[in-house]
Amino acid sequence: MSLFCKNTSTFKKGGVHPDENKITSEIATRAAALPKQVVLPLSQHIGAPAKPVVQKGDKVKVGTLIAEAGGFVSAPIFSSVSGTVVKVDTAWDASGYKRPAIYIDVEGDVWEDSIDRSEKLEKLSDHPELTSEEIVNRVRANGVVGMGGACFPTSIKLTPPPTAKATCVIINGVECEPYITADYRLMMEHPDEILVGVELLMKAVNVNEGYIGIETNKPKAIALLENKAKAYSNIKIVPLDCKYPQGGEKQLVDAVIHREVPAPPAIPVNVGAVVQNVGTAYAVYQAVMKNKPLFERYVTVTGKQLHAPGNFLVRMGTPFSQLIEACGGLPEGDNKILAGGPMMGKAVTTTDVTVVKGTNSVTVLTNTDAKRKEAQNCIRCGKCVSACPMGLEPYLLAQLSSLKDWERAEKEDIPSCIECGSCQFTCPAHRPLLDNIRMGKGTVMGIIRERAAAAKAAADAAKAKEEKK
Ligand code: SF4
Numbered sequence: 001m002s003l004f005c006k007n008t009s010t011f012k013k014g015g016v017h018p019d020e021n022k023i024t025s026e027i028a029t030r031a032a033a034l035p036k037q038v039v040l041p042l043s044q045h046i047g048a049p050a051k052p053v054v055q056k057g058d059k060v061k062v063g064t065l066i067a068e069a070g071g072f073v074s075a076p077i078f079s080s081v082s083g084t085v086v087k088v089d090t091a092w093d094a095s096g097y098k099r100p101a102i103y104i105d106v107e108g109d110v111w112e113d114s115i116d117r118s119e120k121l122e123k124l125s126d127h128p129e130l131t132s133e134e135i136v137n138r139v140r141a142n143g144v145v146g147m148g149g150a151c152f153p154t155s156i157k158l159t160p161p162p163t164a165k166a167t168c169v170i171i172n173g174v175e176c177e178p179y180i181t182a183d184y185r186l187m188m189e190h191p192d193e194i195l196v197g198v199e200l201l202m203k204a205v206n207v208n209e210g211y212i213g214i215e216t217n218k219p220k221a222i223a224l225l226e227n228k229a230k231a232y233s234n235i236k237i238v239p240l241d242c243k244y245p246q247g248g249e250k251q252l253v254d255a256v257i258h259r260e261v262p263a264p265p266a267i268p269v270n271v272g273a274v275v276q277n278v279g280t281a282y283a284v285y286q287a288v289m290k291n292k293p294l295f296e297r298y299v300t301v302t303g304k305q306l307h308a309p310g311n312f313l314v315r316m317g318t319p320f321s322q323l324i325e326a327c328g329g330l331p332e333g334d335n336k337i338l339a340g341g342p343m344m345g346k347a348v349t350t351t352d353v354t355v356v357k358g359t360n361s362v363t364v365l366t367n368t369d370a371k372r373k374e375a376q377n378c379i380r381c382g383k384c385v386s387a388c389p390m391g392l393e394p395y396l397l398a399q400l401s402s403l404k405d406w407e408r409a410e411k412e413d414i415p416s417c418i419e420c421g422s423c424q425f426t427c428p429a430h431r432p433l434l435d436n437i438r439m440g441k442g443t444v445m446g447i448i449r450e451r452a453a454a455a456k457a458a459a460d461a462a463k464a465k466e467e468k469k
């Protein structure tokens, strides 16, 4: 019997309630048309870029390895189409930079024979060969990364450091970002595969408790998964109040198991939780049970002025322009196109940018929706402080970033900012808080990394000297 929790809960600190605008929630997912060419960036994950193992002229199939992991924190990349590699070059990505990418011209749709394309639901109980180690190996080999946007290689999260002991897996089915409905559609359309994916994740980290947190604005998904979860005694569906940014790892841990994750470098597993997105649970199912590499994903293409917004199953490397065309094309006038939703998404400078492992949405805002009001002086109202889910002082962090006072910004814990934008959303003076804090956080993180590298080099040199004696 499943353990259905009737009472809702949420995280304690801060949070806001932006308009939901989930205009695509009841639109069933359809497969996006194959593009003429895919462009697959080598950095689709946190960590080292993948290293190409193909070159111009090579023929590939859907699911062929085209780039291997470039280090311990990295992930391999697989072709999402069949065709011919035409070049390894650079391409614009959603971060606004040109980065190395593999270009493939599409020819037909021929899949690697090793991928099981059947619809048959594989159950964990039918696969005694799946040890924890084997699950992690298959997840790693198939290039699975966090699908909620963070893109951290999943296999690493499934092998926590010896100092931390996992006690549960928490699945993020919250989708609190306005407009986006890709995870909701996935839960409605593939609940069985998601539940087996949760079991696999639980087995991988040797825990017997699994939770799926879903906000109460998705009653159909809660009801469906609660019904399906009756077959799983150790997976509990947890309805959560609607509050942004509940999908943040630390906020989700607080909302679901009421434990507080300390400041960085602490991570959820330090309080026992391994957190994964619902899309990751599905990708894990496909990787482990179907030997299917991560080369396609659910993407919401949305915006109030789009003629026909929708949810799509999209091959990685498909350009945003093609998805927008499938929704009736760009509305007239100036538009702002975001990779992601309006709170955390990044504005792209060209619709040539392509879908990658972390693209959950392409959001088109008209200039009227997107236009920011002119920033006024801070009136010290403290609303940004009340809204911050990390307990930070956003007005101060933004000011320190503008002043380039990196030492003080670090002392004020700028690395803890999760870039949720709640502060900026709530500011009555329309201060560009997130923009400034994001810039400052990037610089401070760089300083911290350099300091750590210098300390490690000094320790290594001292050790080498000691060994010589
Ligand atoms: S963007 Fe950072 S500072 Fe602003 S509310 Fe979110 S966590 Fe706090």
Ligand code: SF4
Pocket: 377, 378, 379, 380, 381, 382, 383, 384, 385, 394, 395, 426, 427, 428, 429, 430, 431, 433
């Ligand atoms: S919400 Fe805006 S005006 Fe109020 S304290 Fe923060 S930065 Fe200042």
